Amino acid sequence: MKTALVLAHYYTIPEVQAMADHVGDSLELAMIAQREKADRIVFAGVKFMAETAKLLNPEAEVILPDERSTCSLVTQTDTDSLKRWRDRYADHAHVTYINSSIETKAMADWVVTSRNVDNIVAHLYESGHQVIFSPDRNMGAYLNYQYGYRMPLWSAVCEVHDLFNAERVQQILSAVKAGESRPFLIAHPESPLPVLKQADFIGSTKQMLQWISDIDAGRRPIYVATEEGLLYNMRHLRADLDIRQAPIYTGCQCNACPYMKRNTVQRVSDAIKGEGFLIDYLDMKHIEQARRPIERMLTFDVKQASHHAA
Numbered sequence: 001m002k003t004a005l006v007l008a009h010y011y012t013i014p015e016v017q018a019m020a021d022h023v024g025d026s027l028e029l030a031m032i033a034q035r036e037k038a039d040r041i042v043f044a045g046v047k048f049m050a051e052t053a054k055l056l057n058p059e060a061e062v063i064l065p066d067e068r069s070t071c072s073l074v075t076q077t078d079t080d081s082l083k084r085w086r087d088r089y090a091d092h093a094h095v096t097y098i099n100s101s102i103e104t105k106a107m108a109d110w111v112v113t114s115r116n117v118d119n120i121v122a123h124l125y126e127s128g129h130q131v132i133f134s135p136d137r138n139m140g141a142y143l144n145y146q147y148g149y150r151m152p153l154w155s156a157v158c159e160v161h162d163l164f165n166a167e168r169v170q171q172i173l174s175a176v177k178a179g180e181s182r183p184f185l186i187a188h189p190e191s192p193l194p195v196l197k198q199a200d201f202i203g204s205t206k207q208m209l210q211w212i213s214d215i216d217a218g219r220r221p222i223y224v225a226t227e228e229g230l231l232y233n234m235r236h237l238r239a240d241l242d243i244r245q246a247p248i249y250t251g252c253q254c255n256a257c258p259y260m261k262r263n264t265v266q267r268v269s270d271a272i273k274g275e276g277f278l279i280d281y282l283d284m285k286h287i288e289q290a291r292r293p294i295e296r297m298l299t300f301d302v303k304q305a306s307h308h309a310a
């Protein structure tokens with residue numbers, strides 16, 4: 001029987017995270033998939049993540065527990081339209097978020113994650129490039145706002161983060177009684193810009209966990225604008241803090257990614273035994289083309305890390 005390495009994203013349910021050899025964000029899991037010598041990788045995440053694992057470790061059998069685990073950033077991006085858009089800016093560097101299909105990555109010069117996007121885009125501008133950004137409109141709008149770029153943006157959104165309600169956030173943050181401190185707001189950059197503009201901290205999944213780990217918040221509530229699965233990890237890390245989900249448009253105190261939640265305990269158990277959706281359909285041309293911008297990103301990260309360690 002093949003030994004399976006189980007990788008789970010932070011947005012999967014706690015019971016699935018408990019089954020995993022590694023729990024992480026997309027960058028961490030991509031690096032583990034590249035590094036580990038496993039016969040079989042069970043990727044409890046979504047399809048683009050399992051495809052990235054296969055690109056970086058083509059020898060391994062990569063299984064996604066449920067074929068329907070996709071992502072709105074992928075399904076809202078029509079490849080032919082993206083190609084026409086990309087051709088309009090042929091002299092620009094094309095940066096794509098890792099939450100994209102293999103075809104989108106194959107068209108890109110750089111792949112980025114929410115953890116390294118600020119540094120990579122800054123590096124490109126410092127090197128004299130003009131940049132276009134796909135597919136996440138919210139993340140691109142945040143970068144343009146924060147750094148004064150004028151990047152043309154592709155217009156897809158994460159259907160989970162796009163639900164955060166800026167007006168309700170503002171009401172909560174401003175409804176502070178005399179003698180009380182304003183609550184904190186921390187947010188993932190896939191959230192809409194009007195929400196991000198009010199945040200005390202904006203960061204990737206991993207960076208938000210680090211912020212929670214380090215913060216001396218006293219009794220101040222901390223509102224979090226990201227997928228609800230991460231709040232489980234945050235509360236586990238700091239049971240002393242008052243961590244709350246930021247409000248969304250539907251009014252409920254929840255915001256779950258339906259695609260991540262398809263990774264049930266039963267499906268992950270079946271995938272460990274070899275059942276599930278096999279990532280064996282990737283076209284060699286796309287594999288080669290998509291691997292280049294991903295490896296460029298991973299090399300950039302290693303250089304940055306050694307620069308900071310020096």
Ligand code: SF4
Pocket residue numbers: 011046070071072073099158159160161190227257258259260
């Ligand atoms: S949370 Fe959003 S970006 Fe992440 S997989 Fe779900 S739909 Fe895609």
